[in-house]
Amino acid sequence: MTVTVTADQPASPVRPLLGHDPEAFGRYRLLARLGSGGMGTVFLARSDGGRTVALKAVHRALADEKEFRERFRQELQAARSLGGADFFPAVVDADTTGPRPWLASEYLLGPSLAQAVEAHGPWPYAALRALGAALAQGLAAVHRQGLVHRDLKPSNVLITAEGPKLIDFGLARAVGAERLTRTGRQVGTPAYFSPEQARPVGGQSVGPPADVFALGGLLVYAATGRAPFGEGEANDVLYRVAYQEPDLAGVPEELWPLVVGALAKDPADRPAAERIARALAGTGDDGGHDGRSEGRRERDGEHAGERERERQRFAGLLPAGVLQDIALRTATVWDTAVRRDERPQATPPPAVPEAPPSPDGPRPARRRLLLGGVGALAAAGVAGGVWWAAAGSGGDGPPGGPRPGPGGGGAGTAPQPLWEYRGPIGDLGRPLLHRGVVAVQADPGAGILGVDARRGTLRWTAPAVAGYTPTACGGLLVMKAAYADGDDRLAMVDAADGRTWYSDPLGVTFRFMDRPVAAADGRTAYVVGHSGPHSDGLPNTRRRYLLAYDTVAREVRWRREIARGEAGELPGRVADGRLVLVDAGSVAAYDTADGRRRWRVALPGGELIPGDGGSMVPPWTAAVARGTVLVCGLGLSAIDLRTGRGRWRIDPGQLPSGTGDGPTFGAPAVADGVAYFTVLGTHVFAVDLASHQVRWKWKADTDLALPPAATGVADGLVFPPSSDTRAAAVAVDLRTGRTRWTLRDSSGSVLGTTEPLAGQGRLYVVRGKSIRALPLT
CATH class of the missing domain: 2.40.128.630 (Lipocalin)
Incomplete structure (x- = not known):
């Protein structure tokens, strides 16, 4: 909800705060009252940064009731899923767990439809048509989300110069979800109930047609200044809604067919909201598209110019008194012009300097797999087999190749973060x-x-x-x-x-x-x-x-x-018309056009292993590059993407003893025909996919994340996944295999694994409750 003001309030959009009103909620200082409803009070508020918002706070008497907290959470969920679009206000901030839950949304400069009609009278036909088209488009967007508003009424529609906005999703729910009500407590507004809501026993379920019925009532109200089934005691109004015909005197004859259809007693007889939108917009029912494709085009921005013209036309059709009302609000709240692209600002903390690890600090306890002696990975004969050559620790790569780089001690200083975001980030998400x-x-x-x-x-x-995930x-x-x-x-x-x-x-x-x-x-x-x-x-x-x-x-x-x-979880990759899917004990390729399986290859080790989400997952992952599927885990297999024929592989038995039964090779990153992956949680190898030779190997002196954690590549650097409490990220030179820098972390603890996110010249390190952006170029 953004601004809810009842029609009997004075013309001024704001009223003074009361003595018992708090000074602030969160970082928002209260300025005035905007209105009050059954669930809470709406305040005009402003952040320290100067952003003006409409802040809705649950009534104190309801804050301790579990039902109302859940309803408020549902309102926030619905508002956030829709907010910021053409027909809904954007949610700025919220607190649903504090002693008095609240949410803040953009402050919209305009009266409610109830205020506009009561103060300035019924609307002319052209304005009614534009109003109905826009509201129907908004409802269609709600219904595409799988939601039903359930409380559409004149006070829940705000009239702005850009068009009407739907607010107050306190009673919204998913289609088919259980109703959240308390026995004996009325939810919704009887004058705009649908017949299925009005009948207390044996009524139909409340779905999108209920919103269409309310839309018909809104058009009657805007055209006549009264509700279609009159006023009076709630039970009398509900009886008329369920069993009598609406009063349409004063409704323009051109709107009668749509209004009568929307107010049909049987939900099945009412048109869908998107059909009403097309009819009122003049596109008809045979415009060559359905509501979903229209929503896609709007989401893709293909009709941005047309939407802008519609907004301009809407402002031009508004009654003069409504335009003056909007101007009054703009003057009263002098700095609240809404910027559509404005977002809540997180205050970036100062850059975190690197801190060297304490020599006396405890090292984390973890299973450490020792590589022992590692030499080169080379092609073996025409069959393309790969073998593991034992050599002295830290030995060279292939003859003539670059020497392996030093460990993670760091050859240079990590770049200073461009920004750091701190917030409520989960520990185990990807x-x-x-x-x-x-x-x-x-x-x-x-x-x-x-x-x-x-x-x-x-x-x-x-x-x-x-x-x-x-x-x-x-x-x-x-x-x-x-x-x-x-x-x-x-x-x-x-x-x-x-x-x-x-x-x-x-x-x-x-x-x-x-x-x-x-x-x-x-x-x-x-x-x-x-x-x-x-x-x-x-x-x-x-x-x-x-x-x-x-x-x-x-x-x-x-x-x-x-x-x-x-x-x-079944790890998969899509490339060249194939879906490669890894399962327990096999990898298979499916045609993306029709789902037919093209090939299946058995993999050793068919047992599942524990995943980081609590479920069991295959011990293998896959990557696809240049027509080759790299399947990594208990070993490494290279498979032809089109035929499923093996090209080369490393079996677990070819690795040094003592490696354990878990995955050996981490998920690879592939760039320019070279694959980069962790081996045994201690090394990173760079393997040329054409020659099958090792270009370089790099040994870490920090704790790398165990397979199948993925390696990252960007801007000439390789980023191994980290699980070290003291090193948030390590950058290895892609060409030489030498350490460029190490980003130290002084926090001393971290849950889960830090997998690198790199792109557009930056590395993003998600660790604990923070995200840091480091420049790479």
Whole structure:
């Protein structure tokens, strides 16, 4: 919710604070009151940095009630998933765990529809048409997210010069989700209830048609100044809603067909919101696209100019009194002009100087695998076999190649961080750098944060997803939906602004999958799930399916049954029309066009190993480069991508004794025909894929993360994954294999693994509760 002001308040948009109002919430100082509703009070507030917001705080009497805290959390979840788009205010900040929960959103310069109509009278036809088209588009966006507003009324629509905005999602819920109500407590506004909400017993479930019914009521109100079923006692109004016809006297005849359809008693007889939007916008029902494709085009920015023209037309159609009201608010709140691209600013702390490790400090206890003597990796005969040559520790690489570099002691000083972001970051999530955003799991474990990669400021939050394992797919981050109805949907988060939407039910359960998205390309997510309902059976007793979900068309392109298994994650890669999928004991390639399996190769060691998400995972990972699949884990295998034929490999038995039963080779990074990967958690090797020869090997004197942690490559540097409490990152020269620098860490403790994120001339180090950006060029 942003600004909720009841119609009987004075014309001034603000009122003085009361004596018992607090001075501030968080970093926002209260300036005035904007209004009050059933759940809380809305204040005008300003941050220390000068940003003016509308801050909604739950009433003190309700703050200790679990039901209202949950409802408030749902409101925040819905508002964040929609905020910042054309028809919704952007959420700036929130606190749902404090003694009095609150959320702050952008302050919108405009009255509510209730205020506008009461103060300035009914609207003319052209303005009604523009209002209805915009509200229908907003509702269509809500419904595409899998949500229902459930409390659409004149006071929950704000009229701005850019267009109407939908606010107050305190009663919103996912379609099909359980209703959060207390016995005897009314939720919603009777005058704008739908018949299925009004009938107390035996009524239908409340879905998107209920919002369409309320939209019809809003148009009647804007056209006539009264609700379609009149006023009076709640029970009398609800009876008229359920069983009588609406009063449409005064509604322009041109709007009657749409209004009558929207106010139909049977939900099945009401048109969808997107159909109403097309009709009122003049595109008709046969415009060559459906609502989902329209949403995609808007999301892709292809109709930005048209939307701007629509906003300008809307302002020109507003009654003169409403425009004067907007001007009054602008003058009263002198510095609250909304900037659409403004984001909440995180204050960057001072650069953290490097601190040398304490010679007396304790080293972390960990399983350390000793390499012993390592020599060269070379091709062996026409069969392409690879063998491990024993040699003295620290020996040279191949003849004529560069000498191996020293360990992680550091040949130079690490660059000073450009910025550091500190915030509620989860300890075990897998960070992702994508489309200018560092996406990290939010603490305490659900949701995801998007930090601007250039500035180090919080760009957005997406709380309604399982933020542990995001996968990049086009402009989206795809993962499990955390709060959808059931466990059979994916969540898609827009990397640009954090807007979130859910897929339709996919016909499989993700209950047993920590990371159901195995891989993705420009528009398709390749997903693994199991058959059957949520509660029955074990994963190895259920059928298992591989699906290709098109995030643009929002539909499943194909579905293939694969061998049963209980792995919580199947590592995958997509290249050249093939999906390479690693399972327990095998690696297989599937055609991305239709899902047919092209080949399957057995791998040694078919048992699963514990993963960092708590589930069991295969001991192998894969990378694809230049038509070659590199499968790393208990050994190293190079396989032809098209045919599945082996090219060369290292078997576990060819490694030095004492290496243990766990994975030996970490996930590789491939650049310019060279693969870089950790070996035994102590070394990094650079192997030429064409000659199969070792270009160099590098031995660490810091604790590297054990396989299958991935190595990173960028800007002429190799970044091994770290698990050392004293070294956050090490940079190795890609050409020579010598240490360039080590970024020391004086925190003394870290959970999980630091895997490097590099791109656009920067290295992003996610460690503990902070993200640091280091320049590489």
